[in-house]
Amino acid sequence: LAKTTQPISMDSYEGQEVNITCSHNNIATNDYITWYQQFPSQGPRFIIQGYKTKVTNEVASLFIPADRKSSTLSLPRVSLSDTAVYYCLVGDKAAGNKLTFGGGTRVLVKP
């Protein structure tokens, strides 16, 4: 399974854009990249998933370069309620592989 590396923590301010980069150097051809958000004492929530290039939804954007060895989650104009832990997962669930959660990135949004 592809191993991921992401920063342990990041601070930001309300209204700013937050970009979290995840490294996954040994990503396999069939692996997808998925990001989750977790608030304290709650289960993680699916944010976005992608395979290559750029994916955008109402919550975030996911940028994936051509070599797919990294990906960047972009949260536009964050608010205090975006303070959470963000996890990057890489894997091929369609092949029956289980996904592994790393330590995640703790994002603190300040007023």
Place this chain on the structure above:
Amino acid sequence: DGGITQSPKYLFRKEGQNVTLSCEQNLNHDAMYWYRQDPGQGLRLIYYSQIVNDFQKGDIAEGYSVSREKKESFPLTVTSAQKNPTAFYLCASDLGGYYGYTFGSGTRLTVV
């Protein structure tokens, strides 16, 4: 509304006792998972089941047991063999394929 229900929200266990955590889903998902989360840490996979009457060990299965007799239910038993069971337990399900996981709200287990 469809979702995953975990109960109880808080659970206290005495040393040497077995306890069972409930996980029920009405999403018609085939696969279900149990994760353990320790303070400030990521999630670690305990057991998972991709179909009824079948389940596989995850990365930290020792001291835990599961059953999958119905598609909707995937209970986790924390046995007395689990030496450090105090943690936050999360149940998840998914449709399979490339869909994301749906998580329950968790059960916080404390040994007293």
